[in-house]
Amino acid sequence: MADEKKPGLFEKGGKLYWLHSSIDAFDTFLRVPGTVTTKGAHVRDGIDLKRVMIMVVIALVPAALFGMWNVGYQTSVTYGLGWGFWQMFWYGLLRMLPLFVVSYVIGLAIEFGSSQIRGEEVNEGYLVTGFLIPLIVPVDVPLWMLALAVAFSVIFVKEVFGGTGMNIWNPALVARAFLFFSYPSSMSGSSVWVSKTWVPALKGVDAVSAATPLAIAQEGGVSALNSQYSFMDMFWGFIPGSTGETSVIAILIGALILVWTGVASWKIMVSSIAGGLLVGWLGQIGGATDIPCYYQIVMGGFLFGTVFMATDPVTSAQTETGKWIYGLLVGALAVTVRLFNPGYAEGMMLSILLMNTFAPLIDHCVVSRAISRRDKKLKTA
Amino acid sequence: MSNNIHLKRGLDIPIKGAAARIVSKRIVPDLVAVKPGDFKGLVPRLLVREGDRVLAGSPVMADKQNPDFLLTSPVSGTVSQVVRGDKRKLLAVLVKADGIQEYVDFGIRSAATCTRDEVKDILLRSGLWGAIVQRPYGVMADPGIMPKAVFVSAFSTAPLSPDYEFTLSDQAAYVQEGLTALSRLTEGGVHLALSESNYSRTPFHKMEGVIQHVVSGPHPAGNVGVQISHVSPIRKGETVWTVSLMMAAAIGKLFSTGKLDLRRKIAVTGPAAVDPAYIEALPGTPASEVAAAFGGDDTTRIIGGDVLTGKILGSDGWTGFFDDQVTLIKEGTHREVLGWAKPFRPKVHSTSWCYFSWLTPSKKYDMDTNLHGGPRAFVETKCFEDVTPMDIFPIYLIKACLAGDIEKMEKFGIYEVLPEDLALCDYVDPSKNDIQDIIGKGIDLMIKEMA
Numbered sequence: 001m002a003d004e005k006k007p008g009l010f011e012k013g014g015k016l017y018w019l020h021s022s023i024d025a026f027d028t029f030l031r032v033p034g035t036v037t038t039k040g041a042h043v044r045d046g047i048d049l050k051r052v053m054i055m056v057v058i059a060l061v062p063a064a065l066f067g068m069w070n071v072g073y074q075t076s077v078t079y080g081l082g083w084g085f086w087q088m089f090w091y092g093l094l095r096m097l098p099l100f101v102v103s104y105v106i107g108l109a110i111e112f113g114s115s116q117i118r119g120e121e122v123n124e125g126y127l128v129t130g131f132l133i134p135l136i137v138p139v140d141v142p143l144w145m146l147a148l149a150v151a152f153s154v155i156f157v158k159e160v161f162g163g164t165g166m167n168i169w170n171p172a173l174v175a176r177a178f179l180f181f182s183y184p185s186s187m188s189g190s191s192v193w194v195s196k197t198w199v200p201a202l203k204g205v206d207a208v209s210a211a212t213p214l215a216i217a218q219e220g221g222v223s224a225l226n227s228q229y230s231f232m233d234m235f236w237g238f239i240p241g242s243t244g245e246t247s248v249i250a251i252l253i254g255a256l257i258l259v260w261t262g263v264a265s266w267k268i269m270v271s272s273i274a275g276g277l278l279v280g281w282l283g284q285i286g287g288a289t290d291i292p293c294y295y296q297i298v299m300g301g302f303l304f305g306t307v308f309m310a311t312d313p314v315t316s317a318q319t320e321t322g323k324w325i326y327g328l329l330v331g332a333l334a335v336t337v338r339l340f341n342p343g344y345a346e347g348m349m350l351s352i353l354l355m356n357t358f359a360p361l362i363d364h365c366v367v368s369r370a371i372s373r374r375d376k377k378l379k380t381a
Numbered sequence: 382m383s384n385n386i387h388l389k390r391g392l393d394i395p396i397k398g399a400a401a402r403i404v405s406k407r408i409v410p411d412l413v414a415v416k417p418g419d420f421k422g423l424v425p426r427l428l429v430r431e432g433d434r435v436l437a438g439s440p441v442m443a444d445k446q447n448p449d450f451l452l453t454s455p456v457s458g459t460v461s462q463v464v465r466g467d468k469r470k471l472l473a474v475l476v477k478a479d480g481i482q483e484y485v486d487f488g489i490r491s492a493a494t495c496t497r498d499e500v501k502d503i504l505l506r507s508g509l510w511g512a513i514v515q516r517p518y519g520v521m522a523d524p525g526i527m528p529k530a531v532f533v534s535a536f537s538t539a540p541l542s543p544d545y546e547f548t549l550s551d552q553a554a555y556v557q558e559g560l561t562a563l564s565r566l567t568e569g570g571v572h573l574a575l576s577e578s579n580y581s582r583t584p585f586h587k588m589e590g591v592i593q594h595v596v597s598g599p600h601p602a603g604n605v606g607v608q609i610s611h612v613s614p615i616r617k618g619e620t621v622w623t624v625s626l627m628m629a630a631a632i633g634k635l636f637s638t639g640k641l642d643l644r645r646k647i648a649v650t651g652p653a654a655v656d657p658a659y660i661e662a663l664p665g666t667p668a669s670e671v672a673a674a675f676g677g678d679d680t681t682r683i684i685g686g687d688v689l690t691g692k693i694l695g696s697d698g699w700t701g702f703f704d705d706q707v708t709l710i711k712e713g714t715h716r717e718v719l720g721w722a723k724p725f726r727p728k729v730h731s732t733s734w735c736y737f738s739w740l741t742p743s744k745k746y747d748m749d750t751n752l753h754g755g756p757r758a759f760v761e762t763k764c765f766e767d768v769t770p771m772d773i774f775p776i777y778l779i780k781a782c783l784a785g786d787i788e789k790m791e792k793f794g795i796y797e798v799l800p801e802d803l804a805l806c807d808y809v810d811p812s813k814n815d816i817q818d819i820i821g822k823g824i825d826l827m828i829k830e831m832a
Contacts, residue, residue, distance in 0.1 A: 028755060032720035036712050036750040040800070040817035041807035042688045043396065043540075043710065046729035046736055048754025049811050050721040052761060055735050121755045165758025165812070261734045265763070313761050318776060320766070367774055371792055374772055378616060 021115040025122035053124040055263050057131050059254035060308065064135055066250040067243035068092030071139050074194045074240050078208050081201065092139075095195050096243060099134035102143050106150045107133075114159040125164030125314075126154070132172035132308060135244025136301065136349075137179060138192040145183050149175040169356045170315045173305075173349055180349070188344070190215060193240035210240045214300040214338065214345040222290045234298040245304035248297075255307040264311035267320065268327035272306040273297055275331025283339045296335050305348035306331065315356040319366040326362050330355045385577070386611045388598030388770040392805050394540040395730055396688060397745040398657045398708075400648040402547045405658035406674050409480075413456045414464075414473040414665035414699035415441045420511050422520040422828070423450070425471045433460045438485030438507055438641035441474050449524060453508030455643040455663045457483040473665075473699060484640040492562035492636045500565040504632065507641045511702060512628035513566075516609070516621050517796040518824050528622045530569030530613065533560065535585040535626050536576035536596075538603035539687040541657075543648035543705050545626050546583050548659065552630045553584040559633030563624060564590055574608040585626070598770060606802040610771045615796045627705050647671070647700065651688070651708040652747040653681045664702045668694035677709050682750055684708040689804035690817070713751025721754070729753065732764070732809055757812040765816075768805035773797065775806055779816055782823025787830055790823055799824070 027033075029050070037044060072088025072095075075081065083091070107130045115122040133150060153175035158167045180187045190211035196202045213234055217225040229239055237247025245251075258264035280293030297303055310316060310330045317326035330351050337347025417425035424445040429435060435454040444450040454476050461477040487507050492500065501524055504510040513522040513531075522528075536545060549556060564571045570592050573585065577597035580586055586593070594612055601607045605623045615621055624632070627645055634642050646659045647666075655676030662671070668683045677683060684691035685704045694700065700707060720726060724737075730746040731738050738744075765775040773794035781789035800817035807816045 024755075031716040031718050032751070032753060033755055034714040034716045035752045035755070036714060037752055038815075040815040041804050042682065042684055042691065042693075042708075042750050043394065043748040043808065044751070044753050044813065045733065045809050045811070046720075046726060046731035046738075046753050047733040047809070047811045048721055048813065049757050049760060050754065051733070051735045052811055054722065121757070123757055125760070163758065165760050262763075263735065263761075313763075318762055319774065320763070367777060370774070378614060 019116070021120065021122055022112050025112065025115070028121070049124045052263055053127045055257065055261050056128045056308070059257040059263075060128075060131055060135065060244070062250040062253040063244040063247060063304065064096075064131070066237055066247040067135060067245075068096050070237055070246055071095055071195050071243060073238065074210065075196060075199060078194045078210050079196065079199070079202055079205070081199070091195075091198070092243075095139055095198055096134055098143055099137070099139070099141075099146060100131070102146050103133045103150055104130040106147050107154050110151060110154045110159065111163075114155075114163065118163065120163070123164040125158075129154075129172045132244075133175050136172065136176050136242045136304070138187060139195045139243055140192060140197050141179065141186055145179055145186060149178040149182075152178050165314055167314060168360075169353055170309050170312050173309055173353055173356075176349055177353060193242075212241050212300060212345070213239050217289075217291050217295070217299065218338070218342070218345045222292070222295070225291070225295075231295065231298065234295070242301060242304075245301040248303055251303045251307050258307065258311065264307070264313070265316070265323050265327075267323040268311045268316055268330070269306055271324045271327030272310055272331035273303075275328040275333075276302055276306075276335045277331075279332045279335040279339070283335070288339050296338065300338075300346045301348045302331075302334055305334070305352055309348075310352050310355070315359065317359045317362045317366075319363050321370075322359070322362045322366045325366075326355055326359055329358075384592075384594045386574075386594060386596045386598075386602075386608070387577075388596065388602045388607070388611075390767055390770040391538075391599035391601055392732060392768050392809070393538065393599045394688065394748075394808065395743075395745050396540050396652060396748045398651040398654050399541050400543065400650045400657045400659055402544065403658050404646060404661055405656065406660045408660055408662040408666055408670055408674065410478065410663070410666050410670055412461060412475045412477055412667065413454070413458075413663055414475050414667075415452050415454060416473045416665065416699060416701060417442055417452060417471055418473075419702040420452075420521045421518070423452075425452070427463065427471065427474070429460045429474065431460050431463060434458070435460060435476060436483045436485045437643075438487065440508065441476075442471075444521070447524070449505045450510060450521060451505060451508045452511065453485075453641060455641070455665060457481065476665075484642070487635060487639045487641070489639040490636055492558050492565065492633075495562065495565055495636075497565050500562050503635065504562075507635055509628070509632055509635055509641065512632060513622045513624055516606070516623060516799070517615055518828055519799040520828070522622050523620075526620055528567050528569070528620045529615075530621050531563045531567050531571045532574070532605050532609050532612075532621055532623045533563070533571060533591075533626060533629055534574045534603055534605040534608060534623075535583065535588075536574070536579065536603045538576075538600035539706075540600070540689060541648070541650035541706070541708060542603070542687055543646065543659070545585070546579070548646040548648070548705065549626065549630050550584070552634070553587075555630045555633030555637060556585060556626065557588055557633065558636050559624075559629035559631070560588055560591055562632050562636055563622075563629065566622070569621075572608070572612055574603075574605070576603070601802060601805065602770065604802055606797065606799055607770055610773075610797050614772070617791060617796060619796075625703065625705075628703070643702075645705055647704065648706045649675050649709070650706060651684070651710045652749075653677060653709040653711050662700065664704065665699045668698045668700060668707070669696045671700065671707050672696065672709060675709060680712050681709050682712055684710070688748070689808065690801040711749040713749030715749075715751070732767075733811070752813055754811070754813050756814065759810075759812050759814065761811050764809040764811070765803075765806045768809055769803060771797065771802065775803060775816075778823075779803075779806070779814075779819055782819050782826075785823075785826055787827065790827060795823060795827055
């Protein structure tokens, strides 16, 4: 038939239709799809997952920017280089850039490929995961390790379950856990936290030990910690650590954005901090540690994990009561690991992953209780 | 028992195009349709042939399983066409109106003195039995059972919904008669829900012989399903019947005049309607005539009902038996460049604080049918609870429906909901799932499995 419209290259029936997931992803990134409602409500809210996910990325920006500056600052201070502000920032930015590139290229490639296999649209979830991963690893982590970790976590933690929304564990955290258990020498200890690989003047210079406050506190208690870093140092973030996790103030700005926009649950954030403080305080009065409990919040990855990882709506508890319980346990477990596990100073990663596993159980208990309570009410009524 | 219900959760959709309180047109169509599709669960059997003469109130179709259940013609005239769709599915019977409107005489009687069987009989014979919707599942009512109670909502909170104080202003006596008739059908009484903000101004707070409830809150506070779940939730094995206020008036009119008179004021609303106002028309009026009277064109979607729960009528369709509202909106095929990434999108409403609609709470929007995104797996689910003022966990019910798990659907409250009660979930979902469709399929599965 002459008047029959030929299908476009990427439309159904076209030659390159098998690529439609990828093409759609770029196309809808630039322009809102022209799809109209066919079933159910005829009008829809302007919100979509692209907007939700980009909000999380925006919330991460203060922590990322501060982290970049801090990368340069730590190098400059540790090796006595005497850099200025912009020099520190540019060094950090250049040092972080390859990590972001590797994280996004590897992760998105797998994400696009699996969306194509499933024939679904590409989910925006990886925009956040890909931004998180470089922020929670030591800055000098070899890129091939990072690539391996990203590939592992995206394939085995996300895609095999059916993509974003179906996963049980937070993929960014699993990437970190993968690195941690596979390559411990690049992920822990006191010499991995300050970058020196890209500074020409430091060629051949031995790495100077620069332990994180958590490690110092675990070794020597509060007096050793205070001789090196003050509480305000840790609050502002002038300390060694993973790039994104050091500055409490930058993370709090992010938290404000997330809570304001309603993207992340403030209940999980509040209860996680409460749980951390509680166990920290119990440890203090029980004699397990002499570190004040509020130090637990500002040291290490506690706050970053609480704000950006524990609140992931897919892997956290879904019921409102469940969120309180889930958050409380995340915070409490993280500090418990810190206090009672001599091998490993940080407990946040394992605590969140463990609670990810138990979140469905928490929800199940909350929902079952609510339903049986309701049944009882109905019977007596 | 407290009769005041205060609801906090929910959402009034800020859409433009409320109908002015005037009747701007009286549409007297040439052809009027009787549609079996308006009644869930009906398997139609045709009782007339093309060329037969019918009066207003003459039976046109019956249900195959329950031959007492009749669909009657709203006009007098001759049957001109039987419209069938795929697999010869009966879509409508068209009656050519003869312009003089003769009625079948069902006899004037007082509902107060009628027995239950007499009320049942006259409703079945006149075709007004179809006005009764049975819950769970929202099917046509089974005349053989005694419902727990009858619920009527005297107000609507749906977007741009008609104002009953206007549409039924002269029919308060009929409404009273209708409610009395309905009270004969149950031992649990007729529950009438009134809006708190409008309580003293509405004529319906004077209705007698009913159990009144005063409800406040945003949509879906006016939904009868939400009201039932707060007054007396439906448990397994229970049934309740619901009737709209407009249909209660029609029942009252049937008793008071002996005639089936389905003429009604229909609110023609929506951002694509020019000078939105009320019309007076019959059910089965061609949608194209309604749309044309209000400036609808090819790019307009004609919806029978409101924008959340209405059916697409299409330009070759007809208004439905229950419709007292027609909404006209533009098809949203326009592709906005970088829409999701713009800091401000003043023309698009969002409940999410990721946008800035909260800065202009009283602004009304020129909404269209654009989905504003692509379908995704569920990610954000708290938004469902925020718009569902019922004691259920919407996301768990939705997932149980998706999984087709009967036991879980029962546990999570499938008996209490119809798709319309979760219509707002459609609206707010950032993952753009069709929640009403999911719930509707769950209900269909329940009907099939429990039959």
